[in-house]
Amino acid sequence: SLTRPCFSQKRNIRTNVRLIMFPIVLCLLLSLIQILVNHELDKPSNRCGCICVDDTNGDGKCEKVCGIDYSTLDQGSSCPIPHPPEWSPLLQIPASQYRAVQTDFFSARDFPNESCKSSGSCPMTIFLTGNNQSLGESLGGNMFSSSSTLNFSDLYGLANNALGSASKPQVSNFLDPAFFSDMPVYHVQSDCRPNSTLSVSVPITSTSLQQEVICVQDSRLWRNSSTDINDQLFKGYRKGNPERKINEIVAAYDFLNSNGNNYNVSIWYNSTYKNDSGNVPLGLMRVPRSVNLASNAFLQFFLGPATKMLFEFVKEMPKPETKVRLDFSSLLGPLFFTWVIIQLFPVVLTSLVYEKEQKLRIMMKMHGLGDGPYWMISYAYFLVVSSIYMFCFVMFGSIIGLKFFTLNDYTIQLVFYFIYINLQISLAFLVAAVFSNVKTATVIGYIMVFGTGLLGGFLFQFFLQDASFSRGWIIVMELYPGFSLYRGLYEFAQYAFTGNYMGTDGMRWGDLSDSTNGMKEVLIIISVEWLVVLFVAYYVDQVVSSGSGVGRSPFFFLQYFRKKPLSSFRKPSLRRQGSKVYIQMEKPDVVQEQEKVEQLLLDSSTSSPIICDNLKKVYPGRDGNPEKFAVRGLSLALPQGECFGMLGPNGAGKTSFISMMIGLIKPSSGTAYVNGLDIRSHMDGIYTNMGVCPQHDLLWETLTGREHLLFYGRLKNLKGSALTQAVEESLKSINLFHGGVADKQAGKYSGGMKRRLSVAISLIGNPK
Numbered sequence: 001s002l003t004r005p006c007f008s009q010k011r012n013i014r015t016n017v018r019l020i021m022f023p024i025v026l027c028l029l030l031s032l033i034q035i036l037v038n039h040e041l042d043k044p045s046n047r048c049g050c051i052c053v054d055d056t057n058g059d060g061k062c063e064k065v066c067g068i069d070y071s072t073l074d075q076g077s078s079c080p081i082p083h084p085p086e087w088s089p090l091l092q093i094p095a096s097q098y099r100a101v102q103t104d105f106f107s108a109r110d111f112p113n114e115s116c117k118s119s120g121s122c123p124m125t126i127f128l129t130g131n132n133q134s135l136g137e138s139l140g141g142n143m144f145s146s147s148s149t150l151n152f153s154d155l156y157g158l159a160n161n162a163l164g165s166a167s168k169p170q171v172s173n174f175l176d177p178a179f180f181s182d183m184p185v186y187h188v189q190s191d192c193r194p195n196s197t198l199s200v201s202v203p204i205t206s207t208s209l210q211q212e213v214i215c216v217q218d219s220r221l222w223r224n225s226s227t228d229i230n231d232q233l234f235k236g237y238r239k240g241n242p243e244r245k246i247n248e249i250v251a252a253y254d255f256l257n258s259n260g261n262n263y264n265v266s267i268w269y270n271s272t273y274k275n276d277s278g279n280v281p282l283g284l285m286r287v288p289r290s291v292n293l294a295s296n297a298f299l300q301f302f303l304g305p306a307t308k309m310l311f312e313f314v315k316e317m318p319k320p321e322t323k324v325r326l327d328f329s330s331l332l333g334p335l336f337f338t339w340v341i342i343q344l345f346p347v348v349l350t351s352l353v354y355e356k357e358q359k360l361r362i363m364m365k366m367h368g369l370g371d372g373p374y375w376m377i378s379y380a381y382f383l384v385v386s387s388i389y390m391f392c393f394v395m396f397g398s399i400i401g402l403k404f405f406t407l408n409d410y411t412i413q414l415v416f417y418f419i420y421i422n423l424q425i426s427l428a429f430l431v432a433a434v435f436s437n438v439k440t441a442t443v444i445g446y447i448m449v450f451g452t453g454l455l456g457g458f459l460f461q462f463f464l465q466d467a468s469f470s471r472g473w474i475i476v477m478e479l480y481p482g483f484s485l486y487r488g489l490y491e492f493a494q495y496a497f498t499g500n501y502m503g504t505d506g507m508r509w510g511d512l513s514d515s516t517n518g519m520k521e522v523l524i525i526i527s528v529e530w531l532v533v534l535f536v537a538y539y540v541d542q543v544v545s546s547g548s549g550v551g552r553s554p555f556f557f558l559q560y561f562r563k564k565p566l567s568s569f570r571k572p573s574l575r576r577q578g579s580k581v582y583i584q585m586e587k588p589d590v591v592q593e594q595e596k597v598e599q600l601l602l603d604s605s606t607s608s609p610i611i612c613d614n615l616k617k618v619y620p621g622r623d624g625n626p627e628k629f630a631v632r633g634l635s636l637a638l639p640q641g642e643c644f645g646m647l648g649p650n651g652a653g654k655t656s657f658i659s660m661m662i663g664l665i666k667p668s669s670g671t672a673y674v675n676g677l678d679i680r681s682h683m684d685g686i687y688t689n690m691g692v693c694p695q696h697d698l699l700w701e702t703l704t705g706r707e708h709l710l711f712y713g714r715l716k717n718l719k720g721s722a723l724t725q726a727v728e729e730s731l732k733s734i735n736l737f738h739g740g741v742a743d744k745q746a747g748k749y750s751g752g753m754k755r756r757l758s759v760a761i762s763l764i765g766n767p768k
Helices: 013-041 133-141 226-235 288-303 328-342 344-357 360-366 371-399 410-432 438-465 471-478 481-502 509-513 519-543 556-561 588-602 654-661 683-687 705-715 720-733 738-743 751-763
Strands: 050-053 063-066 090-092 124-129 162-165 185-189 197-204 207-222 251-254 266-269 610-619 628-638 669-674
Touching: 013 328, 013 371, 090 185, 090 288, 124 133, 124 226, 133 207, 133 251, 133 288, 162 288, 226 251, 226 266, 266 288, 328 344, 328 371, 328 410, 328 438, 328 481, 344 360, 344 371, 344 410, 344 438, 360 371, 360 683, 371 410, 371 519, 410 438, 410 481, 410 509, 410 519, 438 471, 438 481, 471 481, 471 519, 481 519, 509 519, 588 610, 588 628, 610 654, 628 654, 654 669, 705 720, 705 738, 705 751, 720 751
Parallel strands: 090 162, 124 207, 124 251, 185 207
Antiparallel strands: 050 063, 162 185, 197 207, 251 266, 610 628, 610 669
16 A cells, blocks of 8 residues: 555555556556557458469569458458459348338238238338428339339349448448348349349459349338337337337438428438447448439439439548557556556555544544644545556556557547546545545555446446446436546547547547536536535545544534634533432542632633643443443543653543543543633644653654654644754654664664654653
8 A cells, every 4th residue: 555654654565566567567568458459450361462473574483462452351450452442332231031011019901911021022111201291202103113124134233223231330331241241232123023043244443243133122111200210210110119120121211391492401320330339430321312203203303203412432542561450458448547546546545544443543633733734634645646646647658558548639638537537535534534444445445446437337337338338327426436447448448449540639628518428417417426525525525533533523613603713612500500419428639629619610710721621532332341431520620730640440431531622532521621712613723832652652653753753743833953952952852862773663663662762752852
């Protein structure tokens, strides 16, 4: 864990270096995996296909020729393509078994009977609607050719007709899978006649393939409104009907208010193959042909059947030879990097809890370090360490070339990481306020680390990729800081992955306005949470007593709106209200001391610096045992300059009494005054005049004796030569000055030396 004993100590460099090395080692691991993946992708099966042609130079050697003509579908993406092939534009037509038919949830009579699936003769269905049914049906009738006998010798002879395929489109048009699979190409007609299946030639650069073309009949169905269309399109989706069947509609057209003067149309299309989950680059959609059909239908309706816009082919832009690459850091980045960043949380948490468990925080508080300065210095220290940690993480990842870092805008990364580490530190302060045991805090901290990563990678990411999942629920889940972190890293990863694949930049500030980009909402959420959690953490720390002293009233902040009270808080008429009365025979000296206290409480000019008034401490009973009276109505007055010793057997209440006087525990009733200040409400003021040597040595193992005294001397407001002189005198007085003992770490001291150092700490600064 991170070593932070106090604010002036020498840091445990070895521990902190190990902490900062963690993300560096992880980046090296990802880089090594990336090298192995690239090596695998560089194998011949993933490179452009080649053949060895016959010897043409007479030297007995064949010539190696590479190109898309000699490549498989997997190899083709890496080939140089100076002249991309032309492909006939296609509609996305489902296979016969998935086409819309009449079912229990598709009860309309105009759907074909389900028996057509067994014969493979189901028509493809499109929906039509609009303000003018007559016009709409006429336009729909012009989309597809009437029945005819197919006798074309090549695919381009079908340019005037509507073709389609059930194959899955790729992310580019260099190779169309419709012509490289065992699936047929469909030719859509109003009526299919016998012998309407043929084989046509598909030219591909210097070679050609034979492709089977099958006629499929179109079925144009009119619907009264777009609402009806939406309802039936949804029911055709397997998650939209109780039988979970696919009943797919090819397309739908809403001709709206089209007439002789204007043409408006909305087109529905199936985006299943778009792959907009973010895991892979977006797939192409076979939409252009649907638009072309609607445009030609309008032209033919008003200008005659001979008028149309020919849509002969689609093709890609030329490309050079490329290597297949998979950015491994972007794929695993959200999970691994979530663990890297949240790793800081248990480090900060255990450091804070350690100081409370070892009573180091209360020790600093007793010597004058208030809660406000403690928070500011601790927060600043953790922020500096976290910033260095994140800087090393990002810079080293960039140096070794991880696209996750190099492609995304560094200023966006800076803002995101800075806000999140502030939120994480604030959250650690909040959680630390309710823990006083380091082991428990450590277990909880690392459960949060690994649990957040696993839930983010295997649950939260699933919801992010599900387009049907409510965006509102996503935002609710992001209120948990770990999921906000995962969402931000997920967005970086998706932009880096796509940028690496497409040869473009990653995330830029302009991308935050994209409706699918969740980074903007994440930045807003973590910014607001940072401020809210910080204030709540400070409030809980002040109210809950868990090792940092007695908790304050839940309404302690109201005191800042009240008038400043007088220096004396002695109110005899109120001092015993609400206390229990125990009748017992008091010894004469006890009665005498009580009477003395009574008189002193009535005298506002008393010189007694310490007055205990009926001070009691009762511990509640446990496991059926009665409550235990540790301090039973102690009244005591100590004059200025008196050396007072308290004696008694084990369990007499000595430790409980001292603990109440120094603010470790709260009295059950009664109170005590130190220089006129009530221990129940003004311990911060009392600490400025108090020196405490605890029962057990509360020392930092890595600090020297001199550094301990310098630190506590500064807390007592000693500076410069006065501080140096006070430290040297203290070291001499406890015999730790000579022989270099003062500059040895306290962890190497003997028990007696530690005890003497604790005494010197309690006396430095001349406490009253």
